[in-house]
Amino acid sequence: MQLLLEIDDRTAKLAEIHRRLQEALGPLGPFLCLDPVSQLVMGLIGGKTRGEVSKAAFEKLQKHFGSWEAVRDAEVTEIHKVICRVTFADVKAIRLKQTLKIITQTNGCLSLERLEELTVEEALAWLERLPGVGRKVAAATLNFSTFRKAALVIDTHHLRVLRRLRFVGEQYTLTQAYDCIMPLLPADWSAGDLDDHHELVKLLGQTVCRYDAPDCGLCALEDLCPSAPQARSSDDHLLGRSI
Ligand code: SF4
Structure with missing residues (x-):
């Protein structure tokens, strides 16, 4: 039961991330669908x-x-x-x-x-x-092609954001991240929604959640992110009290 609640929570969180990124960075596209x-x-x-x-x-x-x-x-x-x-x-x-x-x-x-x-x-x-x-x-x-099948594209920027949001572990490969995230995506998302989601998370990774210097103060996901300095310092505080 606990696992189910956890999965539901992560699905809701992905939907909220999508909504916020659309508001902050969207709309993107439309993109050309090649053969x-x-x-x-x-x-x-x-x-x-x-x-x-x-x-x-x-x-x-x-x-x-x-x-x-x-x-x-x-x-x-x-x-x-x-x-x-x-x-x-x-x-x-x-x-x-x-x-x-x-x-x-x-x-x-x-x-x-x-x-x-x-x-x-x-x-x-x-x-x-x-x-x-x-x-x-x-x-x-x-x-991305005219097939328009429901497969989430995860590139290195997208993967970095997923790691920092702790959806996947630090050592996860792109394939492992795909296998982990696909079952968590909201069931009513279309192939186009998956495309938009990838583009939004990738853009966040390229512009704000950069490899060398994440700009958490400018990030629309700061309060949802366990890697943000604010969340880290509150973790430190909890850790200090338990000792
Ligand atoms: S809060 Fe910081 S670490 Fe988390 S997703 Fe945003 S930029 Fe990345």
Whole structure:
């Protein structure tokens, strides 16, 4: 019973966090929904790279090759040349070509449409077998694309906020955080709500709850956050009395 109450409480807290961030940072978007293969390509080249750099590389790929089939059939060196400004461009060029080839071999054409009929869990598992595809890229392929499936994207900014809010432990990976948070999300949230939630929490992590210096005094979640200085000093006080 105690566990259930705890889960209900965390669901209500996530809904409140969403409401407050919408008020403080929103509205965001609307965002363009790419077709699933394009979204997968965007995710594959975007890891550990600033958004504007990966977007420019994606557009350059489209312009240079004209189709994802042409990228699949190109030499790795040519792909590398086009995406050279993204981080780990050499590895990403190899994985991108491999991934596009595997999709073609498995599905008979360069399409992910067969994922449409799978559950979110099945589709995530299918995508995560592709080279370079982890939970973040797989969830983005399902949620940001025209599939619009209910999969929460969690990136490193989002994960840092979840850790500081103590929804997940310090050592949780992106995949563990996904497995922990998904069952806690309000049941009536649509795929679009999940997309908005990710964008809001990510923006908080980029602007206020930064890696090196969280600006808790400016944070809309300060009174909800166990990592805020105010909460920490009240913890210290309680600890002092119990001794
Ligand atoms: S209160 Fe501070 S630590 Fe907590 S989420 Fe906001 S900025 Fe991050």
